[in-house]
Ligand code: ADP
């Protein structure tokens with residue numbers, strides 16, 4: 392595997408006069424959780440959106456598994472194994488949790504002929520889909536429509552959908568948002584194990600979760616990464632404390 396799963400170099404993105412991304416560089420290494428933190432409006436989601444392909448950068452480059460993906464669309468990046476979950480839910484609300492994951496498994500298998508078979512009884516889809524649901528702790532909710540799940544359960548389901556794509560890296564933008572303490576704790580444990588399979592670029596404002604989980608932390612302020620380091624390096628960095636922790 393490439394030494395750097397993801398390499399983001401000198402990205403720039405403006406919205407009118409606002410430089411939302413101002414020369415940001417970071418990388419993601421095999422097996423790690425790399426947390427991206429920073430105040431509200433610092434440009435975390437804008438950066439993640441450029442990495443996933445939802446937004447085109449004005450300048451800079453993005454390499455994934457050694458390939459320059461800067462100009463590729465979201466679907467191509469997803470097929471290469473770059474998975475993301477959204478701050479805004481992208482689930483088929485009327486479908487059951489199981490069916491949502493099965494659709495992702497099916498998309499991964501890329502077999503459109505299956506369309507003509509009774510999908511819900513197709514074990515080549517139900518079995519892997521149930522496995523993904525179990526891994527995120529949702530097996531008992533398989534038949535519940537996405538719309539009827541709690542907010543936290545929907546976040547778990549989004550991750551199961553992402554898992555079904557057999558990702559090589561995860562981009563997670565505030566996956567704990569709106570979760571209760573139990574959901575956050577379960578998700579923290581799950582992410583901890585997940586990084587072995589695929590490294591995770593994690594945007595999270597819950598600092599307890601970040602400090603418990605992250606192998607490295609990057610701090611984004613006004614569209615610039617002002618520091619990257621281990622949890623203890625970041626906690627003790629005077630510039631970070633001044634710019635972000637408000638000291
Ligand atoms: P964060 O995720 O760190 O809270 P965002 O990336 O959402 O920050 O936003 C960074 C800045 O860019 C903010 O000032 C925000 O208002 C602005 N912004 C984000 N998206 C857009 C957009 N589509 N059009 C105009 N301004 C935007």
Ligand code: MG
Nearest residue numbers: 435436437564
């Ligand atoms: Mg955001």
